[in-house]
Every structure is written in C-alpha cells, then in structure tokens.
Amino acid sequence: xxxxxxxxxxxxxxxxxxxxxxxxxxxxxxxxxxxxRSQVDAxxxxxxxxxxxxxxxxxxxxxxxxxxxxRHSRQGPTRPWGNAVVGVRNPVAPPLKVVHxxxxxxxxxxxxxxxEGPPSLVHGGVSALILDQLLGEAAAAAGSPGxxxxxxxxxxxxxxxxxxxxEARVERTEGYKTFAVGQICDAExxxxxxEGVFILPRWARSEQEQPERFE
Amino acid sequence: xxxxxxxxxxxxxxxxxxxxxxxxxxxxxxxxxxxxRSQVDAxxxxxxxxxxxxxxxxxxxxxxxxxxxxRHSRQGPTRPWGNAVVGVRNPVAPPLKVVHxxxxxxxxxxxxxxxEGPPSLVHGGVSALILDQLLGEAAAAAGSPGxxxxxxxxxxxxxxxxxxxxEARVERTEGYKTFAVGQICDAExxxxxxEGVFILPRWARSEQEQPERFE
Numbered sequence: 198x199x200x201x202x203x204x205x206x207x208x209x210x211x212x213x214x215x216x217x218x219x220x221x222x223x224x225x226x227x228x229x230x231x232x233x234r235s236q237v238d239a240x241x242x243x244x245x246x247x248x249x250x251x252x253x254x255x256x257x258x259x260x261x262x263x264x265x266x267x268r269h270s271r272q273g274p275t276r277p278w279g280n281a282v283v284g285v286r287n288p289v290a291p292p293l294k295v296v297h298x299x300x301x302x303x304x305x306x307x308x309x310x311x312x313e314g315p316p317s318l319v320h321g322g323v324s325a326l327i328l329d330q331l332l333g334e335a336a337a338a339a340g341s342p343g344x345x346x347x348x349x350x351x352x353x354x355x356x357x358x359x360x361x362x363x364e365a366r367v368e369r370t371e372g373y374k375t376f377a378v379g380q381i382c383d384a385e386x387x388x389x390x391x392e393g394v395f396i397l398p399r400w401a402r403s404e405q406e407q408p409e410r411f412e
Numbered sequence: 413x414x415x416x417x418x419x420x421x422x423x424x425x426x427x428x429x430x431x432x433x434x435x436x437x438x439x440x441x442x443x444x445x446x447x448x449r450s451q452v453d454a455x456x457x458x459x460x461x462x463x464x465x466x467x468x469x470x471x472x473x474x475x476x477x478x479x480x481x482x483r484h485s486r487q488g489p490t491r492p493w494g495n496a497v498v499g500v501r502n503p504v505a506p507p508l509k510v511v512h513x514x515x516x517x518x519x520x521x522x523x524x525x526x527x528e529g530p531p532s533l534v535h536g537g538v539s540a541l542i543l544d545q546l547l548g549e550a551a552a553a554a555g556s557p558g559x560x561x562x563x564x565x566x567x568x569x570x571x572x573x574x575x576x577x578x579e580a581r582v583e584r585t586e587g588y589k590t591f592a593v594g595q596i597c598d599a600e601x602x603x604x605x606x607e608g609v610f611i612l613p614r615w616a617r618s619e620q621e622q623p624e625r626f627e
Contacts, residue, residue, distance in 0.1 A: 216454070217453070217457050218450070218457060220457070220461050221447055221457050221464060222447040224468060225440060225443045225444055225447055225464065228436075228443070229440055229444075229502070229503040229504055231471040232433060232440055232501050233479065233480050233494045233501050233502055234475050234479070235471040235475055235476075236474040236475065237471055238432070239432045242432050242433060242435070242470075244470050245436055245467040245470040245471050246467075248463040248466040248470070249440065249464070249467050250439060251460075251463040252460040252463040253439060253442055253443060255459050255463070256443070256447075256450040256452055256456070256460050257446060257450070258456065260449050261450075263449075263525070263532065264448065264525035264528045265448050265449065265528065266532065267531050279448045279526075280535065281526065281527050281535040281538050282529075284528075287528075288447055288503070288526070289504050289526040289527065309479075311494075311496065311504040312496050312504065313479045313481075314496060314497075314545075315482070316416055316417075316479070316481035320496040320497065320541065320545070321544045321548070321559070321560035321563065322496070322540055322541030322542065322560075325537055325540035325541060325544060325563055327537065328537070329535070329536045329540060330529075330535070330537055344530060344536070344567065344570065345536035345567050346567055348536065348563075348564070348567075349565075350560075350562065350563045351562050352563075355559065
C-alpha cells in the first residue's frame, strides 16, 4: 500500500541519475512553453514533431512500469523526483526547490506561461497545488509528515506569472493532525493564503512503531 | 488589465491552429511521462536531448511575447488553449475536456505519472487544481463567471493515478459571488470534495455594463 521504495543508491549513483535525466526534463519544460507560445507554421511544427518522435522512440526503449514514487536511499538523499511540484525528473513541475529552515519552509520560483489560468495570471489551482506541497513539507519538516486532510485557499488578488515566493509553517499539532499555514507573494506582497490539515496515515502510524516495515 | 483578446479567427483558422500545435503538445506530454519513467542510459538520453534541442530550435524561430491568454473569436469558439488544466496547447494540462450540462459540468480524464504526489497517488494539489477549474467552469456555465475567492478541498481518501471523473455544480449565487461544489471520483466512489466561492472581478462588472470594452 505505502509504495515507498528504499534502496542502496549511493550519492554518486543518485548524481548520475540526475545528470542522465535532468537535461531532457529541462528541455521538455522549454518545449512545453514553446507549444503554447510558438508561432511557427505547420511545416515547421511537422519538422519539430519528427524530432520529438525520435526522442520518444529513444526514451521508450526501456521504461519503468509504474510512476516514479518516492525513493529513499539508505546512503543518499531521498528522491521525490516524479513529484508534480518539486520533481526534478517531472517536466510538469516548475520545479520548486524548497528550503527547510528551523521553523518554516520557503521557495523562490518562476512560473512560465504553462501555469496560466486567467489571462497573464497564475491559475488559481496552480497556487493551490504549490501551497499544498509547501504546507505538506512544513508539516514533514516539523516532524509530522502526513497526507492532506483539508486545504483551504484564499485568493487575495490575482497572482502574476513570473517571479514568486511561497512560504509555509506549522501552527500546531494535535495527535495525528498537523495544522499548517502558508502564502504566495509577488514583489507587492501576499497574493494567496492557505491553511491545511495534514494527517499521518494509518499505515504510517503502525510503521512508526514498527520501522522495519519501511525496509 | 483584463488581458482578454477578441479576434476574428474563423472556425477554419482555429482548426488549423489546433492541427498545427496539438500534435507537438501531445508528443511533449508523452515526453513528460518518459522523463519520469524512462530507464535508458546516459548515451541514449544524450541522443534524445539532441532531438529535443533540434525541436526547440525550430519552434523558437517565432515566439509570441507573452502567455497565451484567453482568445475569444467573434466567429468561432473561445480558445483557453494555454490553460493549465484544459489547454490543448499546454503540455502541463492533462488536458481535461469539460462537458457542460444544464445544471452541472463534468469530465472523464486520465492522470499519468506526471501528476503524482504520494507514491502511486495523485498529488493533493493536482486534485485542488482540477477542482478549481471545474468549479470555475460550473460558475461560468451558470452565467456567473468569476475569479476564485476561496477554495476548500477535503480529501476523503488517496486518489489513484489513472482513470478519474470530476464533476461540479453551482449551489447558489449572492450578488457577485457564486458558490460551487464538486468532487473527484474513481471507480470506487468519491476521493476528494471541494467548495469554492467565485467572484466576478470589478473590471468585469463595469464591462458587463459596457460590453464595448471587451472589443
């Protein structure tokens, strides 16, 4: 059920994986932006499509069966590399690099045209997506990881595409529930606020008592 | 401020735009999944990267300055084609095709590995993203379009990646505020519920009275 993977990947192996797949992921992010903004003609997109198909053919020669999951190494850093917000191997993710401080987490990031909702503004749901991730990381950083139970997002004003900062911190913990708050700001101040309740899943509660189940 | 564009694109021109850019967008979605799941070696990803760069070079020859926006045609359908949930030119979007019925909107869709949060589950924020879009479309379909004011999402259980259905409808309207509710279900039933308040922006209120400003 948990789907967590624990392996013995060394720091070097993890860096090799990153060096192997991060460049194609970054190129695919640039392509996502160009699919939206390019104005070249049909003959040009047909030529581009041939190259994309060639890349697909190469990458399809050996494909894992399921999604990436969350890979823990006994020897190196954890890899949430398929995650839709922070995944360095996921072109759908901006991706955010989240900094964990003692009492809060934060991230400076840029949102491209691919995150648009209302014209020239960040999609309200993208702000919710990012805040869910940040609030969840704040809960985990405070020692209370969990699945989102409830997320409430308040939109104070439109959030512009471009450079933004997100922050989150834990307000309090009650048993298996952790209450976190956060916000997204542009240079002018707060655009969106959120609060979330994160709940340690039942299977993880027993695993906390029986850590060998993580192995 | 509004960023809305009105043009005279004909139905044929709109179909030509779709035929020109939809195939590269779909190919880029497949690439996003492969960036996460491919297991080919570094020599292979280097070869794939050359093709991706060649496609980038072609598509970069003529690029619009800003994001796609929301393009209204006086002669054909509206194109929200850069939208992060429904945009047919946006590889970050699954994309959802939303069906508008008399009293509700719905969409059947599939979420790939690129929308993962917890292992093998949909990212909680991705569910929020999709529900924000559906609730907003329900408000618009009921004649009360608006920007999201507040969005509350309740997670009943983990949402599996794969085939899902989202639905939304308007509960009530109070002046410029529209209250909408919705849910995401898998084959077993409801996974996530949401309620949202959508607010007609101030500039749109005056534009409703002075529709020529839309021109």
